Amino acid sequence: MQPSPTHRASFSIGSEAAARRVVDVLTAVFFEGDAAVAAFERPDGQWDVTLHFADAPDQAWLRELVVNSAGNEIADTLAFDTVEAKDWVKASLEDLVPVPAGRFVVHGSHDRDRVAPNKLKIEIEAALAFGTGHHGTTRGCLLLLDHVLKSSRPSNVLDLGTGTGVLAIAAAKALHRAVLASDIDPPSVRVAAENGRLNEVGHHVRVIRATGFAAPDFARAGPFDLVLANILANPLRHLASPMARHLAPGARVILSGLLTHQAPAVIAAYRARGLVPLRHLRIEGWSSLLLRKVG
DSSP, X not given: OOOOOEEEEEEEEXXXXXXXXXXXXXXXXXXXXXXXXXXXXXXXXXXXXXXXXSSOOOHHHHHHHHHXXXXXXXXXXXXXXXEOOOOHHHHHHHTOOOEEETTEEEEOGGGGGGSOTTSEEEEOOSOSSSOOSOXXXXXXXHHHXXXXXXXXXXXXXXXXXXXXXXXXXXXXXXXXXXXXXXXXXXXXXXXXXXXXXXXXXXXXXXXXXXXXXXXXXXXXXXXXXXXEEESOHHHHHHTHXXXXXXXXXXXXXXXXXXXXXXXXXXXXXXXXXXXXXXXXXXXXXXXXXXXXXXX
């Protein structure tokens, strides 16, 4: 459904104190959800006060409010316009070019015909879930997955914290077998499932909502011989013990979502659980790790 346009009222005022006073008055007048009020300082020191409305406001009444709180001179600068509705997430992603990562290429629907036929195409539509392939962590994971697949064919794969499902889709496309994907965020679960179907691997990728390894699905599906987890450094450290319990002997683990300076602490947490580092990629200040479970 096409979103509705936003109605905007704006005016300028001379100081931060005056802007705060007017914003306090306007915020008190409107019920929560009726209007969004904000003030921003301009380079010249003036302040712009802006109100956004879902429905067109009563202009005469609003002008009277500004007169009472800021005076006639300020009210004379009050302007009204309509902001065109736009899906800014989709618009920004449409500007992104295809991203190659080994045998994989992540692209948007607008670039569907620009990808070489000998590549495994992963089409990710604009979404609020994390993972378009353009972030260094996602690309690092795909490069390490490509490396793993050059020498082995994992039979039991988990994508933990799947986001858009990009890593699960990549594994399913390359291996033509089932992949379990999980996320704590309900919209991500929905988006990942939709992307699986869009990429014609919906029958291989099963997406569940879960926090960590708490769901019984992990015990039923495990042990895993390949785990992909592009999350954040602290959650990765806390997941080291439960992840190790769900790994098959010799399993490979690909971790990312951590800044390069955070990598040693994450490596130490997994080394203490019997996993040794094999590779460490550094892309745009982010680290992606490949580890193997010993024994």
